[in-house]
Amino acid sequence: MRQAVALFGEAEKGDFRTAHYCRDLSELERLLGHPPPESYGLHFAIQALLFDRVLIYFRVPEEGFCPDEYRLGLKMLRDHEVDARLAAIGLPGVGDSEIIAASRPLCERHHSLLLFTESDLYDFLTT
Helix, strand or coil, X not given: CCEEEEEEXXXXXXXXXXXXXXXXXXXXXXXXXXXXXXXXXXXXXXXXXXXXXXXXXXXXXXXXXXXXXXHHHHHHHHHCCCCCEEEEEECCCCCCHHHHHHHHHHHHHHCCEEECCHHHHHHHHHC
């Protein structure tokens, strides 16, 4: 069984409030386009695909600043079975303790890693 990575991030195209499933780079480009400046979500998505992971991508309007979008995506992950083992959840741009806390039960259930950037970790630890 392949492992999956769920990521939240910005993209130039694709629906909001939708789980976009990608299995390769061409599908990622077709569904979501190019990354906006100062965005990390699609960069992490490319790395996940290059490591042969199934990608579940949730497009958000602005990384780290749309708590309702993150909560909805986490609820979708919690309520629906994933065809692959959920190895990690990526929240680049998120330093909000409420969103991180909301991801914890899902990480524990799937024995998943929580991925974010070093600046997000700093924000989380210092607020």
